[in-house]
Amino acid sequence: MFQYIWPVILVVFSNTVYQVCTKGVPENMNPFASLIITYLVGAAASLIMFFVLGNSRNILAELKKTNWIPFVLGLVIVGLEVGFIYAYKAGWKISTAQIVTSSILGVILIFVGYIGYKESITWNKIVGIIVCLVGLGLINMK
Numbered sequence: 001m002f003q004y005i006w007p008v009i010l011v012v013f014s015n016t017v018y019q020v021c022t023k024g025v026p027e028n029m030n031p032f033a034s035l036i037i038t039y040l041v042g043a044a045a046s047l048i049m050f051f052v053l054g055n056s057r058n059i060l061a062e063l064k065k066t067n068w069i070p071f072v073l074g075l076v077i078v079g080l081e082v083g084f085i086y087a088y089k090a091g092w093k094i095s096t097a098q099i100v101t102s103s104i105l106g107v108i109l110i111f112v113g114y115i116g117y118k119e120s121i122t123w124n125k126i127v128g129i130i131v132c133l134v135g136l137g138l139i140n141m142k
Helices: 002-023 031-053 059-063 069-089 094-117 123-139
Strands: none
Touching: 002 069, 002 094, 031 059, 031 069, 069 094, 094 123
């Protein structure tokens, strides 16, 4: 059970700290300068964790196994990061930006799962989509 739960706890904790840090990027700082520091720290942490937790100690052998995914993932992560930085600079509240984007993402991923991964669309998911859309409306009411 713990193996099933701990990744979710890590994601929730990390995402909470991520949102606080992203909101705290200095207003006058270029978001891409901030991301340079972010990714240098992330690369260093990943290198350390590769050797501490990885099954393989041969980093070159692991890098030879790559495909196009890590390259696209790198670009997409920059889009996520800078998107939130600009959203907060534009005035989005920390209490709603993540909820709005996650709700929209959840709805989109239901269809991606159906089309790309043959996942079923159940009545629960349809009701969930409706609840998300109603929630988005309520959250954004002033």
